Amino acid sequence: MVEKGTWVIKEGFADMFKNGVIMDVTTPEQAKIAEDAGSVAVMALERVPADIRKAGGVARMADVRLIRKIMESVSIPVMAKVRIGHIAEAKILEALGVDFIDESEVLTPADDKFHINKHEFKVPFVCGARDLGEALRRIAEGAAMIRTKGEAGTGNIVEAVKHMRTVMDAIRMVKGMAEEELVNYAKEIGAPVEIVRMVKERGRLPVVNFAAGGVATPADAALMMMLGADGVFVGSGIFKSSNPPKMASAIVQAVLHYDDPDELVKISEDIGMAMEGQEIATLSEKLQERGW
């Protein structure tokens, strides 16, 4: 008997991204640059988060033709974003055949109360989270992969660090909890106790956990790996830098050699200017606050 779209197939696919870098791309040419640099997948978008931020207005799923062209241009998996709660955008991307859907706070939410029931899809989903409760709610809804949110489009790593540390600290705490503490803790963080119990047993999230939202240099990527990320998403950081092929290649190598400072020295030399960064306090809107 042959089975498709099961949990093992969805979560197992996310495992294949581990120790890798997923890059935002807006054209087939950029997708090719990402693939050649060693990206494990690309995220097809109309605009990178830094430009979404600048443009304002409502950010939606990318044009189907653009996504299709990017799918045709590379052999690595292609992801694409849908608005939070936008079931129809997700159905369209599934029918189009994208490999992974990101239900993302970077786009303008379509539902101010509910996320998509991701269990009813055969295509796997990744969702953002800032803390353990949010991560486990998304997993309960069927997310096969989590990324800590950070603050997309800022080139500022501080929020990504905060969210990764928050999740990791909570996991360490759950590991040390007695069984009788779990139900109450689950209630406190707004997550199903069954999944809290899985976290206690495994000592980690039951799905792959990437870092995102602010990675702009090889050192940033190495930092997130040191903090326990399974891999790294780079949004604006590649194609808003002065030399995208070099920056892309350097970040891929930094994820491999994150624990080897001598290698990181070599990787960080002569890679051009990183994207311009933004202080979080100056932002008029924090994308990380979207999602419930």
Place this chain on the structure above:
Amino acid sequence: MKIGVLGMQGDIEEHLAMLSKIGVEGIRVKSVKTLEEVDGLIMPGGESTTMLRLLKLTGLFDHLKEKIRNGFPVYGTCAGLILLAKDVSNPVQDSLKVLDVAVSRNGYGRQIDSFHAMIPLSILDGDLFDAVFIRAPIITRAGNVEVIGTYGGNPVFVRDTNVIASTFHPELSEDTRIHEFFVRMVENAVSH
């Protein structure tokens, strides 16, 4: 005895967990130096394009190729098999060329076509194994190799002396039998 898991990229931890489950010491291999410390190597699943690039950048590519040619035991899963194959298509890419098979990448299609199926394996005396195929390659030509398992008319698990390779992922199941088989292969190589 120590078994390495090629640590360029991919589901390295899942293979290490399988080794730990069967009581074998496993380590992540990222350098030529670590490669010299292990008695056998598992090449995990992940993105073959990424692994290929990093193998070359770290200098492991030529070193590993030479070792395998001299009888070093390796087991490649999915992307690992692609790296071992003689010929790779869809698109054409370089490989270690130590296993006489031709593979077509993403042979079953995109993620939506990924699947699992129960497959009889000769090394398990024909017993079934729950095989997980994720954007798996298809072996389009099997040359001088022994076929251990097939699915839909194509070989999905092959062996040639010191090299075994599957297009599926036993590390994603609870079943440790294939890892145990590889460990015995390494034990035999060590004792000879």
